[in-house]
Amino acid sequence: MxxxxxxxxxxxxxxxxxxxxxxxxxxxxxxxxxxxxxxxxxxxxxxxxxxxxxxxxxxxxxxxxxxxxxxxxxxxxxxxxxxxxxxxxQPVTVPYLPETDERSSDSAETEAVRALGAEQALALVGSLSDGQREVVLLRVVAGLSLEETALALGRSVGAVKQLQRRGLLALRSLLHDPGVTPRAARR
Missing domain, CATH: 1.10.1740.10 (RNA polymerase sigma factor, region 2, helix turn helix motif)
Structure with a gap:
């Protein structure tokens, strides 16, 4: 050098x-x-x-x-x-690891149940068909997965999805228009 x-x-x-x-x-x-x-x-x-x-x-x-x-x-x-x-x-980038994420937010169903109050929520859920009511209660209240709900009810996962969708749509209709009958909301 x-x-x-x-x-x-x-x-x-x-x-x-x-x-x-x-x-x-x-x-x-x-x-x-x-x-x-x-x-x-x-x-x-x-x-x-x-x-x-x-x-x-x-x-x-x-x-x-x-x-x-x-x-x-x-x-x-x-x-x-x-x-x-x-x-x-530059922002610091950190990989997202769902298992370590402490943030959480309630589902729309949980927030709706909380906002309504227990009595009104039970009355609305009670107006659903038996299958819709069971699925909604097991999924929303008990927190079971689709597969667990299907196993508990002896139904297919597809049937549980359909009952949940129809039940939640019926609840939405009842919340937005209390004059709608549960039968009309089930269609």
Missing amino acids: HPVTDELVAAATAGEPGALRSIYEALAPRVLGYLRSHGSTDPEGLTQEVFLVLFRRLPELVGGAAGLRTFTFSLAHARVVDELRARQR
Whole structure:
């Protein structure tokens, strides 16, 4: 590794490939260490960017070897600051794991039952057909899955889905238009 001298900088400014390589070999490890120490997530990539800009702007350089070192590290500093700012603007992404999610919200059915009050809810559910009432109670009140409800009632999952859909539609109709009879709401 060659020390960075004023003569080496002059040769690099003139475009001599060997001088450019010597400057890179002398300064790249230090630039890489500087970027790593400042928390860069891609210090190798930023090091390459620093030298691409440096070599393109060498003809503008003043101050010889000291000016080259100063300019190189000012480029490295600017790149790492840009990276850190960009990282701060990006939201932190965290994978969603349903088993660890503590948030919960009640279903529409549960909220409706809570809003109505127990007596009114029982009266409305009582107006459903036997099959709809059983399915709605097992699904909403007992919290059983479709499969568990089907097993408990000795019906197919498809039949349970249909009874639940019709029962909830009937309840919705009864809530929005109390004058509708349960028979009309079942259709």
